[in-house]
Each structure stands twice: as C-alpha cells, then as structure tokens.
Amino acid sequence: MARALLFSAAAGLATVALGQSGAVGPNVTRTYDIRDLTVRPALIYVSTSYTTLLEFEDIVLRVASASSDLLTAQIKDNYVYLRALAPSGATDLLVTVADGRVAMFRVQVDKNATGPRRYLIRFPTMPAETATPSSPPPVLRVEDGRGSSRVPAPTPQEPKGTGEPTPGKVVEGLPPYVQVRAVPLWDGGILTLNLTVRNAGPNSLVADQAAVRVYGLDDKGNRAVLPIRVSGGGRVAPGGTATVAVVAEGAPDMVEVVWRITEIGKADVWTYRMTLRRSE
Numbered sequence: 507m508a509r510a511l512l513f514s515a516a517a518g519l520a521t522v523a524l525g526q527s528g529a530v531g532p533n534v535t536r537t538y539d540i541r542d543l544t545v546r547p548a549l550i551y552v553s554t555s556y557t558t559l560l561e562f563e564d565i566v567l568r569v570a571s572a573s574s575d576l577l578t579a580q581i582k583d584n585y586v587y588l589r590a591l592a593p594s595g596a597t598d599l600l601v602t603v604a605d606g607r608v609a610m611f612r613v614q615v616d617k618n619a620t621g622p623r624r625y626l627i628r629f630p631t632m633p634a635e636t637a638t639p640s641s642p643p644p645v646l647r648v649e650d651g652r653g654s655s656r657v658p659a660p661t662p663q664e665p666k667g668t669g670e671p672t673p674g675k676v677v678e679g680l681p682p683y684v685q686v687r688a689v690p691l692w693d694g695g696i697l698t699l700n701l702t703v704r705n706a707g708p709n710s711l712v713a714d715q716a717a718v719r720v721y722g723l724d725d726k727g728n729r730a731v732l733p734i735r736v737s738g739g740g741r742v743a744p745g746g747t748a749t750v751a752v753v754a755e756g757a758p759d760m761v762e763v764v765w766r767i768t769e770i771g772k773a774d775v776w777t778y779r780m781t782l783r784r785s786e
Contacts (some may be wrong), residue, residue: 676775734752
C-alpha cells in the first residue's frame with residue numbers, strides 16, 4: 507500500500523537551488539487561479555526525465571500526496587519541484603501556502619514528455635461585491651369569501667439582529683479612515699521596511715503580520731514572491747496605530763508590498779498595495 511507523502515518547508519527538505527527573480531524562464535505551460543484550486547483539483551503532468559515546476563505567488567508551507575512511490579517533491583520558498591519515480595501512474599497532490607489555503611492537483615505521469623513543465627498559480631484580488639438589481643416580487647391577489655379580489659397584507663418581517671458578522675469582501679485599496687505609511691531602507695540586497703497603520707475609523711482593525719506579502723519586480727513586469735521575516739502588528743483600536751517590521755533578503759531595486767487589513771465591525775478586508783523603488 508502506498509505510504510502517505512508529506513513534505514515541510516520548515517523541515518528543510520528542499521534541495522534545489524533557486525536563481526534570481528524570473529530565472530525559471532518565460533515559458534508557462536498553464537496558469538491557474540488559486541481560488542479555483544481550493545474548490546476543484548487541476549490536472550498537471552510529471553515525468554521521470556524532466557522536472558515539473560509549480561510557481562505560487564505565496565510561500566509554500568508543505569505538500570502532501572497519497573503515493574510516495576510515484577512522486578517526489580522539493581520545496582523552495584514559493585516553488586515546488588516535482589518529478590515522477592515511475593514511468594506511469596496517477597496520484598493526488600495537496601499544496602498548503604502561507605495564507606492557509608490548500609491547492610488541489612491531480613498528477614498524471616507523462617511517459618512521452620519532451621521537456622520540463624511550468625505551472626503558474628496566481629493569487630488575484632477578489633473583486634468587490636456589487637449590488638445587482640432584482641425584479642420586484644409579483645403581486646399576489648387572493649379572493650375573499652365574497653369572491654372579491656384583494657391584495658393581502660404583507661407578512662411582518664423579523665427584525666434584523668446584530669449577531670456575528672458574516673465574512674466580508676476583499677476590497678482593493680483603503681478607506682479614507684485607514685492610512686498606511688511605508689518607510690523602506692535598502693542595505694545592499696536587504697530591504698528593511700516599516701509599515702505603520704493608523705485607524706481613524708469607528709471599528710477596530712486587525713493589522714496581521716502574516717497578511718504582509720512582498721514581491722520582487724523586474725523591468726519586464728515579472729514578479730516573484732520574496733521570503734520575509736515579519737514582526738509586530740496586531741489589533742488596532744479606533745484612534746490607534748500599529749507598526750509591522752519587514753525584512754526581505756535578496757530584494758531587487760523595485761518591490762511591490764501587499765498588506766491585507768481586516769476591519770472587524772464590517773468584516774471587510776482592505777488591501778494596501780504599494781510599489782517601492784530603491785533611491786539612487
């Protein structure tokens with residue numbers, strides 16, 4: 507019986523060296539949306555002769571598969587390197603990323619592969635929800651005991667409660683009462699970044715350090731997630747501030763910073779996004 511296969515980035519099982527941003531090349535076999543992969547698995551191909559690369563826009567924590575005798579996996583930051591151990595067969599693959607989501611794949615061995623494959627998994631921002639107009643309800647008429655048609659009185663509505671909020675939407679940008687100040691400092695290839703959020707709104711905010719992402723950008727518009735060390739943050743009461751300190755090693759001259767900040771009372775998630783360039 508096939509043994510369970512489990513890898514962890516923290517365990518240091520990744521042995522493949524990662525080059526500079528964009529070094530994996532421009533050839534993308536297929537691009538997937540992470541939101542789709544959490545609902546239904548996508549088909550990917552591996553072979554015994556060539557490497558299959560899964561490139562995520564977030565740090566990979568661990569991968570798991572039901573068939574350790576069919577597939578080998580190595581983790582390096584936001585990359586997963588796959589290779590088949592048998593000339594034929596199929597299995598599953600589950601990839602857990604830093605924000606907690608699990609991407610599902612169906613893995614098929616391709617004995618006729620002619621080269622390496624690369625799959626790019628994007629993390630697009632969820633679009634803001636918009637209200638859609640709905641048709642008015644039909645008018646219901648009933649007959650009373652004398653055969654006359656009348657419109658019945660509406661059924662009284664239950665008063666809306668003030669219980670737990672339902673999960674809100676992810677919105678690009680910040681409301682006017684939430685301000686973020688970014689102070690970057692480059693020292694060689696090390697970027698030190700202080701992010702300070704100020705809450706001038708009526709509700710508390712969650713400035714979670716785990717919701718910070720830093721991407722390296724090149725002059726061609728390509729971006730790659732950078733491994734970072736983060737500290738600070740927490741709950742921000744109305745009128746308060748909080749600071750998150752970020753250290754990114756191997757940062758290029760231009761980076762994109764993304765920070766998701768949750769507003770507790772509304773259950774909305776605001777997205778701070780900023781491009782920073784090294785000053786001359």
